[in-house]
Amino acid sequence: MKLAGLDFETANGKNGSICAAGCAVLDNGVLTEHKEWLVYPHIGYRWMCPDFTKIHGISYWDVCDCSEFDHIWPELQRMLLSADCVVIHYAPFDLRHLRSVLSLYELPPVEFDYTDSVDVSRKLFPEMPSHSLDAMAEHFGIVFQHHDALEDAMACASIIARTGIPEGYLRHFSTGR
Numbered sequence: 708m709k710l711a712g713l714d715f716e717t718a719n720g721k722n723g724s725i726c727a728a729g730c731a732v733l734d735n736g737v738l739t740e741h742k743e744w745l746v747y748p749h750i751g752y753r754w755m756c757p758d759f760t761k762i763h764g765i766s767y768w769d770v771c772d773c774s775e776f777d778h779i780w781p782e783l784q785r786m787l788l789s790a791d792c793v794v795i796h797y798a799p800f801d802l803r804h805l806r807s808v809l810s811l812y813e814l815p816p817v818e819f820d821y822t823d824s825v826d827v828s829r830k831l832f833p834e835m836p837s838h839s840l841d842a843m844a845e846h847f848g849i850v851f852q853h854h855d856a857l858e859d860a861m862a863c864a865s866i867i868a869r870t871g872i873p874e875g876y877l878r879h880f881s882t883g884r
Contacts, residue, residue: 708872709734711790712864713821714856715801716763718770719756723807724748725776726755726765729856730786736868740786743857745773749811763854777812787819792877796840796863798823802880809882818881822872824863830873 709732716727725746732740747753747770755767787793795801798821809817828838835842841853844862847869851858 708792708868709790710792710794710864710867711787712794712860712862713787713801714795714859714863715804716765716854716856717759717804718748718752718765719754719759721752722803723811724752725804725808726770727763727856728776728779728783729858729860730783731857731861731864732786732790733861733864733868736865738861740789741857741861742782742786743855744779744783745770746779747771747773747775749775749808752811763856775812776808777814780809780812780814784817788817791820792867792872793819793821793880794824794864794867795821796824796843796859796866798825798878805880806882816882818879818883820877821880822867822876822878824866827867827870827873827876830876831870 712731714729715725718724718726726748727745729743760766825838828843843866849862849865851862
């Protein structure tokens with residue numbers, strides 16, 4: 708199965724304030740393509756909350772000369788749509804930001820199948836005290852730098868490449884307007 712791990716880091720609490728995006732494509736568990744983008748958030752969404760910067764280490768000065776989301780979207784969308792399934796760790800967060808940023812830039816609708824690696828982890832490993840990305844990665848011996856968009860994308864896709872997707876855990880995302 709071809710999986711595309713997806714992760715966003717955000718500038719602040721506003722939906723759509725994406726300041727970094729990472730995508731890792733795994734084909735039968737083998738990394739075949741990966742890309743990380745620093746993103747200059749949409750106007751009005753650019754304030755970098757110090758608490759967020761402490762988490763991911765991205766400052767305004769890191770992104771102020773970068774492309775905005777509408778410029779990276781064609782390549783990111785191509786990578787996502789090349790997969791049988793997009794994998795996201797705690798999908799409500801990333802999908803909320805994706806839906807918002809696509810709306811902000813008035814980009815065409817998109818749809819894809821996805822699974823949430825948190826939900827899969829809770830289903831398959833109910834005895835674990837935590838199903839956070841770092842706890843699950845440690846369980847599988849995956850070494851990564853948490854809160855780096857590409858590393859998080861690779862980690863969650865790698866988890867699902869090892870566990871598979873239980874029946875009923877494949878969902879559909881659509882921005883259909």
